Amino acid sequence: xxxxxxxxxxxxxxxxxxxxxxxxxxxxxxxxxxxxxxxxxxxxxxxx
Numbered sequence: 001x002x003x004x005x006x007x008x009x010x011x012x013x014x015x016x017x018x019x020x021x022x023x024x025x026x027x028x029x030x031x032x033x034x035x036x037x038x039x040x041x042x043x044x045x046x047x048x
Contacts, residue, residue, distance in 0.1 A: 002045030 006014070014037060021030030 002042050004041055004045040006041070 014034070017037075018030055018034045021033050025033075
């Protein structure tokens with residue numbers, strides 16, 4: 001497991017993206033999209 005940090009302003013952006021995803025596409029798709037961010041963060045942290 002790679003280690004990475006997410007700054008507070010980025011966390012706020014992710015929360016906004018998630019809330020909009022729920023409004024536009026429903027909770028299930030918003031969850032998938034949100035989880036995909038963290039999957040990608042892991043990949044990037046493993047191979048900077």
